[in-house]
Every structure is written in C-alpha cells, then in structure tokens.
Amino acid sequence: MVTRLTGRAGAEGVRGRSRGGVGRGMLKGVPESSSLHLYNTFAKKKEKFLPREKGRVSMYTCGPTVYGRPHIGNYSSFLMADLLCRWLTVEGYEVRQVKNITDVGHLVADQDEGEDKIEAQAKKEKLDPLEIARKYTEQYLEDEKLLNMLEPFARPRASETIPEMIAIISQLQEKGMAYETDDGVYFSVSSFPGYGKLSGNTLANLGKLDTGVRIELKESKIHPADFALWKKRVGEHEGHILHWDSPWGDGFPGWHIECSAMSSKFLGEQIDIHTGGEDNIFPHHECEIAQSEGANEKQFVRYWVHKRRVNFADVKMSKSLGNVLLLPDILEKGFSPLDLRYFLLSGHYRSHTQFTWKGLEDARKSRLKLLEWMEDVRERGSKAGKEGSTGFEERFRDAMNDDLNTPEAIAVIFEAMTWSRNNHQALQRFTEMVRETFGCFEGGEVAVPEEIKKLASEREKARKAGEYERSDSLRREILQKGFVLEDGKDGPKIVPKERRA
Numbered sequence: 227m228v229t230r231l232t233g234r235a236g237a238e239g240v241r242g243r244s245r246g247g248v249g250r251g252m253l254k255g256v257p258e259s260s261s262l263h264l265y266n267t268f269a270k271k272k273e274k275f276l277p278r279e280k281g282r283v284s285m286y287t288c289g290p291t292v293y294g295r296p297h298i299g300n301y302s303s304f305l306m307a308d309l310l311c312r313w314l315t316v317e318g319y320e321v322r323q324v325k326n327i328t329d330v331g332h333l334v335a336d337q338d339e340g341e342d343k344i345e346a347q348a349k350k351e352k353l354d355p356l357e358i359a360r361k362y363t364e365q366y367l368e369d370e371k372l373l374n375m376l377e378p379f380a381r382p383r384a385s386e387t388i389p390e391m392i393a394i395i396s397q398l399q400e401k402g403m404a405y406e407t408d409d410g411v412y413f414s415v416s417s418f419p420g421y422g423k424l425s426g427n428t429l430a431n432l433g434k435l436d437t438g439v440r441i442e443l444k445e446s447k448i449h450p451a452d453f454a455l456w457k458k459r460v461g462e463h464e465g466h467i468l469h470w471d472s473p474w475g476d477g478f479p480g481w482h483i484e485c486s487a488m489s490s491k492f493l494g495e496q497i498d499i500h501t502g503g504e505d506n507i508f509p510h511h512e513c514e515i516a517q518s519e520g521a522n523e524k525q526f527v528r529y530w531v532h533k534r535r536v537n538f539a540d541v542k543m544s545k546s547l548g549n550v551l552l553l554p555d556i557l558e559k560g561f562s563p564l565d566l567r568y569f570l571l572s573g574h575y576r577s578h579t580q581f582t583w584k585g586l587e588d589a590r591k592s593r594l595k596l597l598e599w600m601e602d603v604r605e606r607g608s609k610a611g612k613e614g615s616t617g618f619e620e621r622f623r624d625a626m627n628d629d630l631n632t633p634e635a636i637a638v639i640f641e642a643m644t645w646s647r648n649n650h651q652a653l654q655r656f657t658e659m660v661r662e663t664f665g666c667f668e669g670g671e672v673a674v675p676e677e678i679k680k681l682a683s684e685r686e687k688a689r690k691a692g693e694y695e696r697s698d699s700l701r702r703e704i705l706q707k708g709f710v711l712e713d714g715k716d717g718p719k720i721v722p723k724e725r726r727a
Contacts, residue, residue: 260276266528266529267424283499284494284499286326288500288502290327291343303501306575309632313626316663324380324492325380327381329384373553374563382488382491385468390487394486394521395472409463415452418519424512453480456483457478482517497526498528499529502532503533507532533576535578538550564593593666596667600660603654616653618639626663639660675707682704685718686717
C-alpha cells in the first residue's frame with residue numbers, strides 16, 4: 227500500500243525563481259570571481275566561496291517537520307538561508323534553492339525508535355496524520371509569505387520522494403554499507419571512514435562520556451551509532467499509517483535518507499551549499515554525508531552553513547521545553563512579521579540570538595526609521611534625477627561578503643542615513659541593494675484611515691482660524707488614535723506614531 231500526501235506546493239509543482247533588482251548580476255553579468263567568504267562548518271573556518279558551476283549556485287535548506295507550527299527559532303534558520311539566497315542573487319548568481327517539507331519518518335527525539343512526530347501529534351489532536359501534515363504545511367507556507375521569504379526553486383515533500391530513497395538504500399546495501407534486520411535497514415557507520423568529521427562525533431569520540439550525544443543500544447545493530455534508512459512496519463511501528471512497499475517489506479523511510487534523496491533529485495549528487503540550524507549538525511547532517519557520499523562516492527556538499535540557536539529567557543527555545551514563540555504570538559503583540567525578520571537578521575548568524583520583547587521593540591523602531599528614510603530617498607532621488615555613486619555600496623558589500631556580517635552592514639546603512647541629507651539621488655542604488663538583501667524594507671506606504679484624515683483637516687482649519695485650543699485638542703485625539711501630525715511648509719504630514727517612537 228502506498229499512501230501519499232498531496233496538496234499545495236508539492237514536489238511535482240516545482241516553481242522557478244525569477245528575481246529582479248539592482249544586484250551586481252543585473253549590471254555586470256555573472257561575477258568573474260567571488261568575494262564572498264563563508265564559515266564552513268565542515269572545515270571549521272571561513273573559506274572563499276567558489277561554486278561548482280560558474281554563475282550558478284545549488285543550495286539545499288532543511289525545511290520543517292510539519293507536526294506543528296514552526297517557532298521563531300526555526301524561522302531564524304530559514305531566514306538565514308533566505309538572506310544568503312538574496313545576497314548571492316545581488317552578487318549576480320542564479321540560485322537554485324531546494325527547501326524540503328518532512329511529512330513522514332521523523333521520529334520523536336530524532337532517534338530510530340519511538341513514534342513518528344506527525345502521528346504522535348495526530349493522536350493528540352484526534353486527526354488523521356495526513357490532515358496534521360496538511361494543516362501545518364499550510365500554516366508554515368503562510369508564515370513564510372508573511373516573513374517575505376523567497377519562493378524556492380523546488381519544495382519537495384518526503385512522502386513524494388520514496389522511490390529515490392529506496393534507490394539510494396539499495397545502492398548502499400549492494401556496496402555492503404547497509405544491512406537488513408528484523409525491524410529495518412541500517413547504515414553501517416563503520417563502513418564510512420569519514421563519519422563524524424562534520425560534528426566531531428567520530429566513532430572513537432562517541433565512546434566517550436563527555437560528548438553529550440546519546441546513542442541508543444539496540445541488539446539488532448552492528449554498531450550503536452548505526453542509523454535507520456528504512457523502518458519495517460513491525461513491532462511498535464506495526465500501525466504506522468504512512469507506509470510504502472519496498473524490497474525489505476512494507477514500511478517507511480528513516481529521517482536522514484529523506485534529505486539525501488530530495489537534494490539529489492533536484493540538485494544532483496553534489497551541491498554547493500547546505501544550510502540548517504545547529505541542532506541539525508548531529509545526527510542529521512552527519513548521516514546525510516555518510517549515506518550520500520557512501521552511495522555516490524563524491525563529495526556531497528562543498529559548504530555547510532549553520533545558524534546558531536535562539537534563546538528565550540536565557541534558555542534554548544524548543545518545542546520539547548515548551549518555551550517557544552510562534553509568529554501569531556508576535557503579531558498579537560502588535561509587531562509586524564518584518565519587525566521579527568529584521569530582529570533575527572540584525573545579529574550575526576553564528577552568534578546565539580537572545581530574544582526579548584524589548585529587543586524586538588527596538589528592532590521595530592530601527593526598521594521603521596530606516597524604511598521611512600529609504601522611501602524618502604526613493605521619492606526625492608527620483609525627482610532629483612541622475613543618481614551618483616558613494617562608498618557605502620562597497621562597504622556594505624564588504625560586510626556581507628565577510629560571512630554575512632549583518633551587524634556591520636546595518637551600521638553602514640545607518641551611517642548612510644546620517645550622511646544623506648541632500649544627497650538622496652546618490653543613494654538610490656544603495657538603498658535598493660539594501661532592500662534586495664534584507665527583504666524587510668518592503669513598501670513604505672501606510673494607509674491613513676479616513677477618520678484620521680478628517681480630524682487632520684478639521685485641526686488644520688482650526689489652526690488657521692486661530693482656534694488653538696481646539697487645534698491642540700484635535701492633535702491630541704489624533705495622537706491617541708496612533709498618528710502624529712508633523713507641520714511643514716507643504717502642510718501637515720500624517721505619520722504613524724510608531725515611526726516617531
């Protein structure tokens with residue numbers, strides 16, 4: 227029996243990405259030489275980025291397991307990948323990003339035993355696992371749109387890539403790198419000498435007590451660190467609802483094999499960049515390397531890029547600890563999704579992010595201040611005519627090419643804002659580059675309610691008539707409703723209060 231999850235944004239509906247903008251590629255074509263340096267988790271150092279194919283970057287991003295709405299810690303990782311995609315595009319590359327959806331096979335505690343996370347949630351909500359996967363996939367895609375993430379080149383689901391997984395497992399078994407047991411098929415870590423080089427959890431280190439890694443002992447395994455490629459529908463998994471026929475019997479895939487299959491299906495056996503959260507380094511990404519390189523005998527990934535975690539009240543944010551914040555929690559407090567985007571991108575991706583409401587409030591004020599300035603540059607610059615050149619573009623580019631140094635890049639933006647004054651036309655190109663890169667300075671027009679416009683008109687009439695008490699009263703009423711009146715030569719300007727906070 228084969229059970230498939232269908233719906234919006236499946237693997238069969240691959241959508242290409244078309245981007246415009248003011249990037250180097252739009253002006254000079256494909257870059258002859260990359261200036262970008264990224265910290266490669268595998269190499270444990272910053273390295274100059276050199277793609278396999280000139281002008282084109284292949285990139286795989288570990289997406290969500292759809293058993294619940296992702297929290298802002300999850301989104302910090304997805305946003306880091308989105309930032310990298312945007313910057314590579316600004317620098318002139320064609321980026322092919324694949325971002326998967328895990329809808330089967332991810333077991334509780336990331337182990338080879340226990341319940342499937344989606345089926346466990348289905349029991350809690352008294353729904354079918356397919357309904358759970360569909361429900362949380364839709365919520366995730368809705369959140370991505372609100373956070374202004376770029377649409378990936380492909381968004382495959384694990385449940386739609388089963389034949390590719392079976393093919394890789396068969397390859398590994400033929401090479402003697404996988405073996406069958408009564409409950410499934412396991413990868414033999416002893417058959418892959420490079421196991422542990424990404425995380426440092428080599429077979430020798432896994433035997434030590436201070437590694438912080440729990441390896442479950444299982445009699446059917448040759449080595450305790452061997453991991454499941456396929457789980458048979460027997461024992462505790464006899465009732466697993468999502469299952470498929472395979473050479474080893476009815477069952478479902480292990481979590482790790484899914485990403486190897488989805489990345490190779492859409493990007494080939496070798497890819498330039500693989501991103502994810504630091505929690506993915508071990509065991510997930512370590513196992514991806516072992517099974518992909520074991521099957522293909524080629525380097526799987528050239529650059530591994532990982533986002534450090536988000537802490538809330540000095541504790542790691544995670545669903546297991548029950549201390550997570552979801553995007554609706556942010557919206558209920560009156561923040562924009564783009565305020566959160568700016569907050570999460572303003573710190574360096576290789577530093578832990580400490581979430582506080584005060585920090586988010588400060589981020590909102592900064593974002594709105596920059597947004598208003600950029601709109602002013604766009605408006606006044608277009609009237610002024612010819613644009614010029616400044617050193618801000620080069621300094622911004624240097625910061626971003628230095629391992630996506632967003633704190634330094636943002637400092638350059640604020641310096642440009644202070645400098646601009648009457649040089650708006652010279653900064654149009656720079657501000658457009660910033661917009662393309664950060665993705666949180668979209669739009670600037672704020673709809674002013676008719677009620678506020680009417681009050682502002684009445685206040686202006688009272689002011690001109692010398693009715694100053696009534697004029698002040700109307701001004702205060704407008705302020706109470708969330709708007710500020712700024713008097714100028716061309717008349718009063720209505721500005722949202724939060725932009726003047």
